[in-house]
Each structure stands twice: as C-alpha cells, then as structure tokens.
Amino acid sequence: MSDRPAWQVDGRDWPNRDHSRFLRAGGIDWHVQVAGQGPVVLLLHGTAAATHSWRDVLPLLARDARVVAPDLPGHGFTGMPGDQGLTLPGMARLVDALLGVLDVKPDLVVGHSAGAAVALRMVLDGRIAPREVVCLNGALTPLGEEHAAFFTRAARLLVGLPFVPKLFAWRAANRAVAERLLRDTGSTIDSRGVDLYARLFRRAGHLSGALRMMANWDLRPLLRDLPRLRADLLLVVGANDRTIAPAKARRIQEILPRARIETLPRLGHLAHEERSGVVAELLLRELLAEMAEP
Numbered sequence: 001m002s003d004r005p006a007w008q009v010d011g012r013d014w015p016n017r018d019h020s021r022f023l024r025a026g027g028i029d030w031h032v033q034v035a036g037q038g039p040v041v042l043l044l045h046g047t048a049a050a051t052h053s054w055r056d057v058l059p060l061l062a063r064d065a066r067v068v069a070p071d072l073p074g075h076g077f078t079g080m081p082g083d084q085g086l087t088l089p090g091m092a093r094l095v096d097a098l099l100g101v102l103d104v105k106p107d108l109v110v111g112h113s114a115g116a117a118v119a120l121r122m123v124l125d126g127r128i129a130p131r132e133v134v135c136l137n138g139a140l141t142p143l144g145e146e147h148a149a150f151f152t153r154a155a156r157l158l159v160g161l162p163f164v165p166k167l168f169a170w171r172a173a174n175r176a177v178a179e180r181l182l183r184d185t186g187s188t189i190d191s192r193g194v195d196l197y198a199r200l201f202r203r204a205g206h207l208s209g210a211l212r213m214m215a216n217w218d219l220r221p222l223l224r225d226l227p228r229l230r231a232d233l234l235l236v237v238g239a240n241d242r243t244i245a246p247a248k249a250r251r252i253q254e255i256l257p258r259a260r261i262e263t264l265p266r267l268g269h270l271a272h273e274e275r276s277g278v279v280a281e282l283l284l285r286e287l288l289a290e291m292a293e294p
Contacts (some may be wrong), residue, residue: 026097036062046113048078074209184269
C-alpha cells in the first residue's frame, strides 16, 4: 500500500466528497473542493491537516459564496512537490497556479495556522488581491522565535531520515495517540474529526509533507514584508489555543497596527472544527462587510 493517502481507500467517505475535484496545476496533482456560487472565498488549512478541516465550515459558507478549499502541496490527496515547492514562496506560487486553472480570484482568503502564512505570502507577492485576509490562529512567527534557525535545522535533519515519517505514522496508527495530539491543541473536536486526522496520520507520505514543509519554511521575510500588506487583516484568536499563543496576535498588530484582533472565548487551535457555526458566521459577516464597501 502506498505511503500517500489513497482516494479510493482513505477518501471513500471524505467530507464534502461530492465537491471534490482532481486536476493538475504547477506541476503537481491537486485535490480541491469547490462549492457554491457568489463571491469567492479561499480556505487554506494548516500543517498536517487537509480539506476535512473545513468539513462543516465549507457547506455553511457555500450558501452565500463560492468556496475553494484545496489540500495544500504534500498534504492529504495533493501530490508532493520538490523542496522549492514546500518553501513559503513556493507554496504560494503553487496555490496561485491552482487558482489560475480554476479561473477564480478570491475576494476573501481564510488561512488556518500555517495556511494563514500562505495566504499572506500570496497577497504580498501580488499573486492575489482579496479585500481581506482572515487568519485563524495564524502561525505567523518563527517556531521558537530567537531559536528559529535551530528548529529549522532540526526539522531538516528529521526529514533527512527516511524512517522518521514512518515512525510517526506507526505511532499515530493508535487512534488514542491522534486523539491526544489533537487535544493538546486546546481544542475538543468530535469523534468524526479525530478519525479523519488519524486516517491521514497513518500515512507516512502525509506526515512527510508536513515535516518537509516545516523544514523549508522561513517566516522572517513574511514579518519583514507585512507592513506593506494592502488587504484588510483580521486575526481571529482562540483564547484556549495551546499551539499558537494568543499573545502572538499582538506582535502581528505591532507590525501592522491596522490589523484587527477578534478573540473566540474557550476555543482552541482548531476553533473552526469545534464551533463551525460560530466561525462560519464570523467569516460571512466579514465577507458581506467587505463586499458592501465601494
């Protein structure tokens, strides 16, 4: 059996399966879900996740918008690019290539965790021009801050050991391990969500994509470029997030003072999976407000 997630097996009952498409863009094969009509909302998931992360948000948004949600490169059912495609600028370029094939231009971009960095890099590089970017518990500052270089080297070392993703996958084959990893984010998600994450975590190829992405990312240029962001920026923070400290949003606001912060009480890093209705309502509010402006 392949170490990559297989649609016929792992995707047999995938959330929103009827909206899934498979196409080629930027030199890799993509899995993307497209639903609804109206202004375009682009949803970008975080590290080690996939489109299932938006399973309950997507249909709610699709009542009023055209929603585009891809599996990011190396994640889920999307193919693995070379290392350059797993850098932050490289991933931004690949997502842009996908949007070109789909012929869509986002009005609102929503990024969760690492997906927020991809969204901002795309805007800063002039690849898309949305009215607003919403960061859900955005991973926008280097891991370990002043020790970021060490963490990057450590990740590269791990990626260089071929047995590491398989070891992680073997450990995660135990559903209780996946459940504990998710609980450590500060979120409590339903059994269906745990099962979907565990399904992906069992695939060494999926975990390898996440590890290689971490090894190839450098967030410092993003922070340097952030003051020239032209789109509106909303930082949505789960008060109980144990993955990205809620205080990190204040640092982003110091760099870009016009950024707004909205806190979601009692929710953790996977807030959009815990309370999909709350998050979808917030996103629709932002979309309608932006579309109403001249």
